[in-house]
Amino acid sequence: MTRTTLLDAAHEAAAASTATRVAVSTVIFSLRRSPDGRASVVLPLVTRTRDPHQGQWALPGGWLDITESLDAAAARTLAETTGLAPSYLEQLYAFGAVDRSPTRVISIVYWALVREDESRSASPDHDQENVAWFDASALPALAFDHNEIVEYALWRLRNKVGYSRVAHGLLADEFTLAELREVYEAILGRRLDPANFRRQVENAGNLVPTDSFRTGSHRPARLYRYNQDAELAERGPLTVRQ
Amino acid sequence: MTRTTLLDAAHEAAAASTATRVAVSTVIFSLRRSPDGRASVVLPLVTRTRDPHQGQWALPGGWLDITESLDAAAARTLAETTGLAPSYLEQLYAFGAVDRSPTRVISIVYWALVREDESRSASPDHDQENVAWFDASALPALAFDHNEIVEYALWRLRNKVGYSRVAHGLLADEFTLAELREVYEAILGRRLDPANFRRQVENAGNLVPTDSFRTGSHRPARLYRYNQDAELAERGPLTVRQ
DNA sequence: CCAAAAGTGTTATATATACACCCATGT
């Protein structure tokens, strides 16, 4: 570690002794459709290959590299696990209770969304051996405090879907209103009135109707896309910019 | 240790070398009344006594001790600076851009509220030499990225006051509706209709009317206190419990 | 009595919710 500032030796020593190992983990949400067409929120977990908690499922993550930002570390570990680029990435919380791991570790946790279609496609250069996708509402016992972390991430996702447009991070570019509504229903865990849902999202002014229709069964549904202009205005000050 | 993927010995060794210095800072909000009775949001800053940014104003904070949790570190540095116990304390964000300091430092930033009456009383065992309180809307150029951090904390405070009861963290136990409204006005930066404000907070069901009145000028105003029962239900999963 | 803040009432507008109904397509 090369120092470039004027720190006296005593302070230097004190600072060095308080250095902490920092991990970055990510709760990655995607959508999976059951054969009956109902959608549910899923997330990837990895098996721990060493102690502590060897053999248990845990959130994907890794150590923070000294040369990379927190955001970059989250994106990197996410790519290593899933081979995907997230459609949405936001810091969740920094966990730092002393007893959350046998050795003192601070975890900066992010949460991310990846599109449904992408989460199925296998990418060549990422490790799929130890990765499996779980229904978010039926997780096994996870390593460390990861169960609580996922609960908090779900709480944040449910909250955010109510006042922002994050839902589109789980959909492809073009989508029908029924598909968008299914995302909301999967996240919120309850059915929404199609008529009222339509008006709400239309009045929000974020949807751009296209000239295409999704055909297949019954009456064709119009395809929409999101208005990219509205994107920036909505973001809070510190959202990760992709 | 939260490593969740296959790590060989070499990587493990690398991980040990990536320990990072972690700082904890806190944006501490309080209220100050001008002679004309108008309230404004103020916060304490400290002068940096060494480089980098020696002589500049900065957020109070310190290094994370290996034996203390993040929450405890925030409370400790807050007490060292102001000699006060916060009435509200919440994690704000973890800042980790590589170039935010000449040497790599991660800052876990908290934000806190201290009651108006307490923020004036001098406590014997804390350092007041380098501390000064500033109006939050007229800050000087701060060290590091602290101006942006304060902006974000203010954004969060303004947001939170809209849907939660944080405002009472700036008031004494008993308060009039006019005093509560002044807190809202100071935070939001705009006047609120007294009649509508009264109904909103009354309907929220958090206020308990007392039998006392604040007298002094004009018609006496009833004193209220907050319903402690409602406290727990409102908190998100990860609010710091005092 | 008067000024000023405390507190109540009334009305207009917007939004949420429930649900009846018509439309267009594949089978």
Added chain:
DNA sequence: ACATGGGTGTATATATAACACTTTTGG
């Protein structure tokens, strides 16, 4: 034709906002 989801209309409840008005104190 008919079942089904796409899409529109409408009524009711509730929240928000603007503002007129009455009440109660100090001076």
